[in-house]
Amino acid sequence: MLEIKDLHSAVEGIEILKGISLTIKKGEVHAVMGPNGSGKSTLAKVLSGHPAYEVTSGEVLFQGKNLLDLSAEERSLVGIFMGFQYPVEIPGVNNAEFLRMAYNARLLNEGKDEVDPLDFDDILQEKMDMLGMEDKYKERSCNDGFSGGEKKKNEILQMAILKPVLSILDETDSGLDIDALRIVADGVNKLNGDDNALILITHYQRLLDHIKPDFVHVISGGKIIKSGGKELAHELEAQGYDWLTTAN
Amino acid sequence: MSSVIEESKNGAESAVLALHKQFLDADQPSADLLPFNKKALDIFESLKFPHRKHEMYTFVNTKVLADTSFSLKTENSVQNSFVKQHIYAGCERSHLTFVDGALCPELSDATALGTSVKIGSLIEAVKDESFKNILQKSIEQENDVFASINSAFMKQGVMVKVSRDKQVEVPLQILNVSSGGDSGPVMTVPRAYIHLEPSSELKLIVKYVGDGSNYFVNSVQDMVIEDNATLTHIQIEADSKDAWNFSKNRIFLKRDSKYLGYQTVSGTRLVRNHNEVWLNESGAEMELNGVSVLEEDEQSHQFVRVHHEVENCTSHQYFKNIINDRARASFDGTVVVNKGAQLTNSDQLINNLMLSDEGHADCKPNLMIFADDVKCAHGATVGQLDDDQLFYLKTRGLSESVAKEILTQSFARSIVQKIPFEPVVKELDETLLKKLVANNE
Numbered sequence: 001m002l003e004i005k006d007l008h009s010a011v012e013g014i015e016i017l018k019g020i021s022l023t024i025k026k027g028e029v030h031a032v033m034g035p036n037g038s039g040k041s042t043l044a045k046v047l048s049g050h051p052a053y054e055v056t057s058g059e060v061l062f063q064g065k066n067l068l069d070l071s072a073e074e075r076s077l078v079g080i081f082m083g084f085q086y087p088v089e090i091p092g093v094n095n096a097e098f099l100r101m102a103y104n105a106r107l108l109n110e111g112k113d114e115v116d117p118l119d120f121d122d123i124l125q126e127k128m129d130m131l132g133m134e135d136k137y138k139e140r141s142c143n144d145g146f147s148g149g150e151k152k153k154n155e156i157l158q159m160a161i162l163k164p165v166l167s168i169l170d171e172t173d174s175g176l177d178i179d180a181l182r183i184v185a186d187g188v189n190k191l192n193g194d195d196n197a198l199i200l201i202t203h204y205q206r207l208l209d210h211i212k213p214d215f216v217h218v219i220s221g222g223k224i225i226k227s228g229g230k231e232l233a234h235e236l237e238a239q240g241y242d243w244l245t246t247a248n
Numbered sequence: 249m250s251s252v253i254e255e256s257k258n259g260a261e262s263a264v265l266a267l268h269k270q271f272l273d274a275d276q277p278s279a280d281l282l283p284f285n286k287k288a289l290d291i292f293e294s295l296k297f298p299h300r301k302h303e304m305y306t307f308v309n310t311k312v313l314a315d316t317s318f319s320l321k322t323e324n325s326v327q328n329s330f331v332k333q334h335i336y337a338g339c340e341r342s343h344l345t346f347v348d349g350a351l352c353p354e355l356s357d358a359t360a361l362g363t364s365v366k367i368g369s370l371i372e373a374v375k376d377e378s379f380k381n382i383l384q385k386s387i388e389q390e391n392d393v394f395a396s397i398n399s400a401f402m403k404q405g406v407m408v409k410v411s412r413d414k415q416v417e418v419p420l421q422i423l424n425v426s427s428g429g430d431s432g433p434v435m436t437v438p439r440a441y442i443h444l445e446p447s448s449e450l451k452l453i454v455k456y457v458g459d460g461s462n463y464f465v466n467s468v469q470d471m472v473i474e475d476n477a478t479l480t481h482i483q484i485e486a487d488s489k490d491a492w493n494f495s496k497n498r499i500f501l502k503r504d505s506k507y508l509g510y511q512t513v514s515g516t517r518l519v520r521n522h523n524e525v526w527l528n529e530s531g532a533e534m535e536l537n538g539v540s541v542l543e544e545d546e547q548s549h550q551f552v553r554v555h556h557e558v559e560n561c562t563s564h565q566y567f568k569n570i571i572n573d574r575a576r577a578s579f580d581g582t583v584v585v586n587k588g589a590q591l592t593n594s595d596q597l598i599n600n601l602m603l604s605d606e607g608h609a610d611c612k613p614n615l616m617i618f619a620d621d622v623k624c625a626h627g628a629t630v631g632q633l634d635d636d637q638l639f640y641l642k643t644r645g646l647s648e649s650v651a652k653e654i655l656t657q658s659f660a661r662s663i664v665q666k667i668p669f670e671p672v673v674k675e676l677d678e679t680l681l682k683k684l685v686a687n688n689e
């Protein structure tokens with residue numbers, strides 16, 4: 001589904017990703033871990049098409065097509081979703097209306113008609129119930145004044161509405177309390193079927209207890225320095241990253 | 249080059265004097281208002297036309313206005329159907345229509361207001377000694393040359409008085425229609441006096457529209473809000489594209505009274521709002537909100553003076569401008585907290601959103617504090633659309649132009665949504681949005 005080949009990326013002329021290669025198949029869950037500042041969010045932003053992150057070399061194929069040719073909105077429309085580490089506050093934009101517009105953009109792209117607002121309300125209600133979100137999050141401005149955990153839930157709500165093919169969740173677990181983490185993880189598990197794939201960026205094993213990864217990768221200094229199965233996450237939790245970075 | 253400007257300035261002043269002569273000779277000014285007209289002309293002569301160095305017009309280029317020789321409009325007519333489309337839902341039986349500054353009874357209907365609101369002309373009103381004094385004082389103390397021109401040519405005007413303890417449920421709309429100048433530019437001088445007696449309440453909507461072009465609306469509104477009374481004042485400037493609209497609002501607040509002002513500018517050649525507010529007695533409160541959406545060469549200028557005369561008063565000012573193409577906006581606002589005005593609570597916030605490189609925004613929020621126990625804040629920002637917000641919306645599948653539209657609209661919306669009159673909110677959502685969408689394409 002996704003093939004990243006020797007990806008290099010720079011921001012403001014400084015190289016941050018220094019040759020990332022990663023292949024992801026349908027139905028797989030990949031955890032990406034690594035120390036602060038190692039380039040995890042950068043990878044997520046490059047994949048979702050942030051204009052500030054220049055791809056200096058390498059290739060990314062999504063479902064066989066060159067992803068790097070697509071704009072951010074086109075990537076979303078073909079089924080890529082990024083859950084932001086720091087979701088952006090958008091004062092004055094009603095959350096429910098925003099979600100409906102995003103949903104409609106998807107429908108229009110598929111050549112379908114826009115959804116009736118009342119029907120959309122049912123869809124939205126169902127997803128919000130699943131995530132245990134109160135009604136007030138419909139009326140409030142998108143992420144505006146939301147707590148850290150509320151913002152993360154709102155990201156997963158968007159994921160649930162947009163039903164992406166590939167989701168990249170950047171530290172969705174940070175900021176969630178234990179109960180919220182379980183609810184969100186259950187939601188993600190429900191959304192992630194055999195035809196989808198998931199990249200989970202995280203620092204903590206506790207997320208991986210709920211969403212079981214098939215592979216764990218460690219990024220350090222803009223490169224994947226180690227890949228393994230889910231047991232690698234346990235080792236990292238116990239020993240930190242030092243043993244890896246110094247060994248390199 | 250500078251001598252030409254100098255010359256034209258003198259020319260402009262003598263043009264006003266000549267026009268006034270003609271006004272006295274041919275326009276049948278009201279005998280009761282005539283002494284005021286003459287006094288105002290003296291004030292005009294002492295104030296002189298503003299130039300760029302004039303502290304009240306630092307950001308406003310009045311050269312074209314001063315160089316234009318206006319005539320006064322005497323014959324006026326406008327279709328009932330035109331008026332109807334500008335009367336808001338809920339004001340069908342509570343509106344006064346002024347065409348070129350003159351009240352048109354056949355286009356007005358105030359039956360829903362009942363007896364709690366007294367409506368009359370200023371000619372009648374000045375027969376009352378106390379009102380006469382108020383008018384006299386306001387003319388003598390005039391500091392704005394354009395307002396002095398209004399007074400010099402004032403022929404009728406309207407007085408709206410809400411009786412003590414009456415909370416008027418139906419909103420009152422004043423519609424100012426300018427029919428335009430067919431054979432050269434015309435000036436009109438709408439004038440209103442609004443008086444709320446103690447513990448009364450009124451929601452007033454003043455809308456400016458054009459049924460023609462080539463005109464200058466130069467209005468003055470005096471508002472007296474007595475103890476514990478509340479005036480909500482919504483001012484909508486939706487004039488013809490080539491119009492000038494200058495308005496001066498003078499607001500006097502007594503004990504525990506409240507003024508809530510909302511001013512929207514949807515774009516005209518040149519708009520200037522001069523708001524002067526006196527918080528004269530303890531517990532008085534005022535809030536002034538403004539939003540302008542400008543494109544091409546449109547201009548919108550806000551000039552605000554708030555006087556905290558006594559303790560325990562609050563004043564809030566929130567202004568937003570959206571500026572595209574070569575449009576210009578300015579905010580020049582001073583809050584004066586006088587000695588003894590302890591426990592004043594005051595803030596000013598001006599945000600400008602620039603959608604082009606050629607647009608221009610000037611901001612001068614200013615505080616003059618002569619008391620020591622006060623809470624005052626002010627700030628101004630000038631910025632573009634936020635890249636992170638744009639990216640966020642795009643990652644949800646929204647196109648660049650839709651994302652820009654959403655963010656631009658949300659910028660204006662925080663002010664528009666505050667307007668406590670749904671039909672205006674709806675109208676603005678549409679008109680402003682239309683303008684924003686057109687801007688993005």
Ligand SMILES: Nc1ncnc2c1ncn2[C@@H]1O[C@H](COP(=O)(O)OP(=O)(O)OP(=O)(O)O)[C@@H](O)[C@H]1O
Pocket residue numbers: 011012016034035036037038039040041042043052085
């Ligand atoms: N827009 C930017 N401008 C300048 N430097 C940037 C920018 N984005 C990222 N960087 C730098 O790139 C490096 C990698 O950042 P990145 O956000 O990808 O780290 P991360 O692995 O996600 O870290 P964390 O675990 O703290 O979230 C850091 O040194 C960061 O300062």
Ligand SMILES: [Mg+2]
Pocket residue numbers: 040041042085170
């Ligand atoms: Mg990160």
